[in-house]
Amino acid sequence: MNDDRITLGHGSGGRLTHELVETVFKKTLADEMLDTSCDSAIIGPISGHIAMTTDAFVVSPLFFEGGDIGSLAINGTVNDLAVAGAEPRFISASFILEEGLCISDVSRIAASMARAASLAGVHVVAGDTKVVERGHGDGVYITTTGIGKMRDEPPAGIQAVQPGDIVLVSGPVGDHGAVIAAHRNGLEVEGGLTSDCASVATLVDAMYDAGVRPVFMRDPTRGGLATVLAEVASSCGLPVEIYEKDIPVRAGVTAVCDVLGIDPLYLACEGRVVVFTRPEQAATALDALRSRPEGALSTVIGRVMPGGAGPVVLVTRFGGRRLYDILASDPLPRIC
């Protein structure tokens, strides 16, 4: 069946749909909690507060260095739960498939979701499949919904950020955005680029295990690091100062950005977390992040400054200052 392609029949709810669900999704996802004979997944009991989030994934290309739309759909939702202070537990996935898509690609995406879910410690417990006519979709769209158990001491939130708080990031920024931008513009980078697509739940666990209680966390996806910092600066009404020399950016990412005229601080990350902590907890938080292989390149990148509603100020490597705001829009192709 793997040489076959998706037809409208796979979305009819009949025999082909059943076959796709059983032989591809159920078999590949292989989650003991995924009961395809039941209309709803029964989960729990979960005591205390529950976090819930949903996210749609429409990435093109579907497969890229370091991940694919499947791993992205799991990690994206896992990370939204983790940074809100929840322990990710359960995920549902809804697929919109385009007629003509190779079933082997669907299997590959499902296998990637299974791996990502297993690494993040979440169960894929429910799903749905629809098929749209050729030309009405971009291969596969996936929507995932996640449920997590809130920690006893979740982050106080963006409003609790105060002067003196320290900003950390869990690794090089812009890797995912650069991979996608390079793909779309036909750029090849010497030494290659790899998306950072991964769960940050383990990094958050490591910080909590070490006794750190972050004030605020966010995964810098669309709009990148700069947009997250600009949102914090605007919400808490305090300037955030960051230091170019301390912000990790891979050489290949810088190269792609220079060619395309974009700023790596605005490029999406899919496996990083930006953490605001009180100053006395910063060193412990950094050690905890670095204790995990996926956080080995974590750094302190800046701090929250006192006084005056303010933007994000980057102190350049030369000691100059430049300001950042929320990303406005994608730039148009330039004249020179």
Next chain:
Amino acid sequence: MRFLDAFRDVESVRRLAAEIASLGPGRSVRLMHVCGTHENALCRWGLRDILPPWLKLIAGPGCPVCVCPAADIDMAVRVAADHGAILATFGDVVRVPARQTLMQAKAAGADIRVVYSISDAISIAASEPSRVVVFFAVGFETTACTTAAALTKATPNNFFVLSSHRVIPTALDALLSIPGPRLDGFLMPGHVMTVTGTKAFRDIAARFNVPMVVGGFEPVDIMLAVKELVLMVKDGRAEVGNAYTRSVRAHGNEVAITAMEKVFEVRDAAWRGIGTIKASGLAIRPELSHKDAMVRFGLQPDDTIPDTEPGCQCGEVLLGRLEPEDCPLFSTVCNTEHPVGPCMVSFEGTCAARYRHGVRR
């Protein structure tokens, strides 16, 4: 990467900044650059902050899209909207204000396509032989030479060019003739000078007694050029220096210059916010009139269309008389999402560069 790293080296830039600071001539020095890429580099690296307080680096008319007059945009709109041609042009041109922007014309049904170069437009003409394709050619010598190169070869019969090209030397001449506060020197645009060479500016430097130094676009390039400029100012030397020797030659790119001479003739031309400057525009030569969209469609510029909205001070910004953040519209009603004036539209525009780098009123 290693090649570029040398031009972004922190120690080199700091050393140059210290050397410039030590040259203090005991008075304020006002330098002007005339290139949007220089403005972007200055903002991106925060270089103005590490220059001594007596040194001011002002942005001049360095954005070809910003100086493109509304009458030219209007002709491009008419080509697509009234004559049914495919109008191909650079991305930052489509939002430039006129009676109607190209983007608004597109939304109303005109066939307007964004391309990266004239060769993309020629490809469209080749693949759609039943349509007329017009390339709206905007830019200084940097893009004019690519238009010229394309027109020196055979192009599809359905392909035409609407030239709105402008040249820098005569514009600089005109800028220096406008009465106003004295400028002590010019940081010259590395891209344009790669084509024109330094020779083309020697006469202007001498006549106006003002030093000029070509700079590249990396931090070390810019600091080297600024240092050489300050030395010239101090010594009273009105020369044309070259701090971008890996790209710029005295005689420029002779192949490009020959192609431009073959394809274009120099005419008086309107610059948005500045006015008409003698011998500053490039029109297609009569020998190539079969490629000229002005001839093909009998176009005449409508000079009654206003170049700026009421309150817009882009003209003052272009002349370096006003900092963008001192314009009442800047970042209040005029921003990159909703540009009022041309300097906010283009990536190369001074207002857009400042806005994108977080500067607010």
